[in-house]
Amino acid sequence: MKTSFREVQGAAALSGESGRLDGIGMALGITGAVLFSMKAVLVKMAYGVVPDLPVVTLMVLRMGLSLPAYILILMIARRAGQGRIGIRETLSAMAAGVLAYYICTFLDFQGLKYITAQLERLLLFTYPAFVVIFGALFFGGRISRAGLASVALAYAGLAVVFLRGDMTASDNLWLGAGLILLCAALFALFQLIAKGFIDRIGARVFTCLAMIGAATALLVHFFVSSGGLSGMIAALQLPGQLWVIAVALAFFCTLLPSFFINMAIGRIGAQLVAILGMIGPLATIVAAILVLGEPFGLWDGIGTAITLIGIALYTVVAQRSAKPRQT
Template identity: 80%
Template sequence: MKASFREVQGDAALTRAETRRDGLGMALGILGAVLFSMKAVLVKMAYGIVPDLPAVTLMVLRMGLSLPVYIIILLIARRAGEGRIGWRETAGAMAAGMLAYYICTFLDFQGLKHITAQLERLLLFTYPAFVVIFGAIFFGGRITKAGLACVALAYSGLVVVFIGGDITVSENLWLGAGLVLLCAALFALFQLLANRFVDKIGARVFTCLAMIGAASALMVHFIVVSGGPSGMIQALDLPREMWGLAFALAFFCTLLPSFFINMAIARIGAQTVAILGMVGPLATIIAAIVVLGEPFGFWDGVGTAITLIGIALYTLSAQRRAKPRQR
C-alpha cells in the first residue's frame, strides 16, 4: 500500500510539473508572439519621427543594441559545450542569418514605408504558404489537397482586404505589399534551411550565429551607403526619441521574443507555438489602431478572420501529419 501510495504521489507531482511546464510554455509563446508583432508598430512610429529615415539606419540601431547580448550568450553556450560547431555549420548559420535578419528585414522595413502595420503583419503571417511550396520544390516535401485548400483560404482573405478594406489605402500599396510578400517568401526559405542547422548545433547557438552573420552584412551595407566613418556619425545623429524606440525595438521586439519563442518550443513544441503565433496579427491590429490611429473597417475584419482561419487550419493539419512521424 505504501509503495502504491508513493507511486500515486509521484504521478501526481509529475502531472503538476508537466502542467506548470506547459502553462509556462504557453505563456512564453503568447508573449513572444505579441512582442514580435510590435515591431511593425515601432517601425511606423520611427518613420513618423524621421520620415526620410533610411531602413538600413534603423536596422543598424536595432542590431547594434542587441548584438552584444547575442555574442555574450554565444560565448556562454560554447563554454558550456553546447552545440557541435564546425566551419560549415558556422558559415551556414551565418549565411542563413543574413537571409532572414538582413535581407528579409530590409525588405520588411522598406515595405513598412508604404503600407500600414496591420497589412504588413497580415502579409507576413502567410509565410507558411511559401513553406509548403518551397518544401515541395527544394526539400522533397509533399503538397496535400488539404494544405492547398488552407493556403487558398488564407489568400482569399487577403483578396477581401485588398478589394474592400481600409488598411490597404496607400499611394504605393503594390510596392509595399510586394516587398513584404517577398520578405515572407524568403523567411519561409530561411525556416526550411534553419531546421537542419538547429538539429545539429542547437537553437540558441544557431540564433546567435545567425544574428552575428546578419550584423556583419548589415554593417558593410551601412558603411557603404554612409560613405565612411564621418557619414556614419552623421547618419546616427538622431532625435532622442528615436534612440528610445531603437532600444525598445532591439530589446522588447528582438532579444526577448527570440528567446521566449525558443523556450516555448522546448516546452510545448514548435507546432503549438506556431498556433499561438496567431495572436501576433491580432495584437498588431489593436496596437496599430490605438497607437498609430490606423483605420480598420468591416471588410478588414472579415478578410483578416478568413486569413487567420486558413493559416490556423494549415498549422493544425501539419501538426496532425507530424505526430505519426514522432512516434
C-alpha cells in the first residue's frame, strides 16, 4: 500500500493515538535550531580572523574536528545492533549526507562571504516553502491556497528587507542571496529524503553515515584543491584563534545539532521542526548584533516579523491538513 505525502506528514507530526505533540521531539528541534543558528555567526567570525580563508578549508576544520565522534558513535550503535543495513542503503545514506553537509554547506559558507549572518539565517529559514514544493512535485503532496498565501507572505517580508532594510548592505548581495536560497532548496530536499532513512535505520546511524559521506567528499575536494598532502598540511597552518572558533563550530554548531535535528525529524516530522526553528533567525539576529556589530533597523525588524509569521502560518496550515482523519 502506497503511503501519501500527507499521511507521512501526519504520522510524523503527531505522537501516539491521542495526537499529543511529542515534547522531547519539540525540545530537540528548538535546541538544534538555536545551536545551528550560531553557525553563521562563527563563520563570519572566522572570516574576520582570516579574511581570505578558503571555504573548503573552513569546512575541513569543522568536519575534521567532529568526524571522529561520528565514527565512534556509529561503531557503538552498530555494536549494539542498531541500524543494520546493506551496502546499498549505507551508500544512499552517505549520498544524502553529501547533499546536505557538503554541497549545502559549501553554498552556505560561500554565501556568508557576501551577506550578513542575519540575512543568511532569514533566507535559510524559508526552506519550508521548498519542502512543500518538492513534496508536491515528487512525494504526492498538494499545495493548498492557504499554504501558498503563507509562503507569499514570508517572501513579502523578505522583499521588505531587501528594499528597505539595513542587513542587506553588501557589494555582492544578489550573489550571496542566490547561493543561500539554493542551499535552502537543496536542504529542503534532504529533509524530505532523510525522513525515510530515519524511520528505517534510526536518527543516530543515519546522521553518522550522512556525516561520514559528506566528510569523504570534502576530504577528496580538499586534497585536490590543495595539491596533495603537503598542500593540505600547509593550508592548515592557521592562527590559534581560528582553531578555537573551529572547535566551537564543530562541536556546538555541527555535532550536537545534527543529532538533535534528525532526532526531532524522526519524532515530529520535517514540518513541525520547521516551525520550531523560528527561534533560529531570532537567535542569529541577537548574536549578530551583539557579537558582530551588524546593522539592524526598523525595516529589518518589520520584514523579519512578516517572514516569520508567514512561515509559522504555513506550517500551521500544513500541520492541520496533515492530521489523519478519524475513522
